[in-house]
Amino acid sequence: MEEKVKNNYVLGVLGALIGAFVGSIPWILMYVYGNMMYSLLAILIVLCSYYGYKITKAKIDRKLPVILSITSFVAITVTMFLIIPVCLMMKEGLTVSLESIQALYQYDEFFGAIIGDYVIALLFCVLVISGIIVNLNKQLKEGVDAKDIKLMSQDLGNQVVSNEDIEKVKGIFDRNNALDKHSAVSKDTIMQDLEKEFGEEKAKKVFDYLKAQQVIKKKSGNYYFSEKAQKSSLYRYGLSGIKIFIIVMVIAVIIAGAIILANLNSSNNDHLPIDNNQTQRSDVYELGVGNLKFQSPENMIILTKEEAEYYFGEDIANLYNCLMVSDDFETMLMGLIQEKVDELANYDAKGYLESVIDNDSVEIKEQSIEGNTFYYAEESYKSTNGSEYNTMACVGEVDNKFICILLDYPKGNSINLADFISK
Numbered sequence: 001m002e003e004k005v006k007n008n009y010v011l012g013v014l015g016a017l018i019g020a021f022v023g024s025i026p027w028i029l030m031y032v033y034g035n036m037m038y039s040l041l042a043i044l045i046v047l048c049s050y051y052g053y054k055i056t057k058a059k060i061d062r063k064l065p066v067i068l069s070i071t072s073f074v075a076i077t078v079t080m081f082l083i084i085p086v087c088l089m090m091k092e093g094l095t096v097s098l099e100s101i102q103a104l105y106q107y108d109e110f111f112g113a114i115i116g117d118y119v120i121a122l123l124f125c126v127l128v129i130s131g132i133i134v135n136l137n138k139q140l141k142e143g144v145d146a147k148d149i150k151l152m153s154q155d156l157g158n159q160v161v162s163n164e165d166i167e168k169v170k171g172i173f174d175r176n177n178a179l180d181k182h183s184a185v186s187k188d189t190i191m192q193d194l195e196k197e198f199g200e201e202k203a204k205k206v207f208d209y210l211k212a213q214q215v216i217k218k219k220s221g222n223y224y225f226s227e228k229a230q231k232s233s234l235y236r237y238g239l240s241g242i243k244i245f246i247i248v249m250v251i252a253v254i255i256a257g258a259i260i261l262a263n264l265n266s267s268n269n270d271h272l273p274i275d276n277n278q279t280q281r282s283d284v285y286e287l288g289v290g291n292l293k294f295q296s297p298e299n300m301i302i303l304t305k306e307e308a309e310y311y312f313g314e315d316i317a318n319l320y321n322c323l324m325v326s327d328d329f330e331t332m333l334m335g336l337i338q339e340k341v342d343e344l345a346n347y348d349a350k351g352y353l354e355s356v357i358d359n360d361s362v363e364i365k366e367q368s369i370e371g372n373t374f375y376y377a378e379e380s381y382k383s384t385n386g387s388e389y390n391t392m393a394c395v396g397e398v399d400n401k402f403i404c405i406l407l408d409y410p411k412g413n414s415i416n417l418a419d420f421i422s423k
Helices: 001-024 026-032 039-055 064-092 096-103 109-139 163-175 187-198 201-212 227-231 233-237 240-266 305-319 343-344 347-359
Strands: 218-220 222-225 283-285 294-295 300-302 321-328 332-339 367-370 371-380 390-397 399-410
Touching: 001 026, 001 039, 001 064, 001 300, 026 039, 026 064, 039 064, 039 109, 064 109, 096 347, 109 305, 163 187, 163 201, 187 201, 187 222, 201 218, 283 347, 305 321, 347 371, 347 390, 371 399
Parallel strands: none
Antiparallel strands: 218 222, 283 294, 300 321, 321 332, 332 399, 367 371, 371 390, 390 399
């Protein structure tokens, strides 16, 4: 029996590895023939790895997230450092050999770009795998059969707690006016009502289950029912959290930029590949709302489209309207203009910022700039080399549009939003 399980694992690993490489095909085609680095496509590698494993009917248990992590890492690494360079050489009609691949990596610009894209792809996959680990572990704890396990289970109910039970729990929280973090109530208050509805034993099971699913959330020692978590598995498992997305993107940009700069410095090149004296550069970026504009302080420059793509890739360059960096790349501003449409129409500037940071311990401050109110919040973090930085997220509303700003700078430096926005 033990040997059978072992063989199933081996077969499952092979299936997961094959699936991961199949999932890398769209990523390779877009990178090589579309001249685009869509890191989000790397998510397909994780998903296909899972289904490759599942097709083999191998045992699904707590080892599966580890297997998916390893096979996805192998597929991403081999794809980025071997398959993509080979495809690029074949596309250009060059002879493919071990020597020619080694020669290709001697070019600092190519090596820096590959490393930067590799780091971003890994970060996206780590984010996805983290969500899968949380989801699989929860389903395994609940005793879900292997054939019924889903990567992202949208249905909250199980054999013990039905969807009807969950609606009853929601009604109890609603009657206690506890459907958001600002009106959380004590556990004793909720448990009294739950025990009346379900009985003492089931009331505890229902409460613990929904708390584990992060539908019942804790706030300052009290509890509230999150309707967002009830409706969205992505929200429950954190994959769609804007805060996580921002953190991932900022870390990826910093790491990729640092690696590229290190390679450029080793070749005694200037920070910018484009000669500033020959580049038609502007110190301001017109926002197109309220006659406002981003202005670069004396020690910073606004990157041209070409420069932004060179350092951070097309994804980042296309995502933000304005990218501004200091000469040493230690301070960075990323600016984005968003229309107040669809889901954003329900927010004001402060509410949108609160939904982005989703951290009750962070203080929201406000500042009046050119007659408009901007809300901002600061958080600190440590880089991989131990250096300390601050991240400031800022949102203002002008002409029914959001002006979103993300500032990253060394801790201890003084930053004033008014230095970057003017009329």
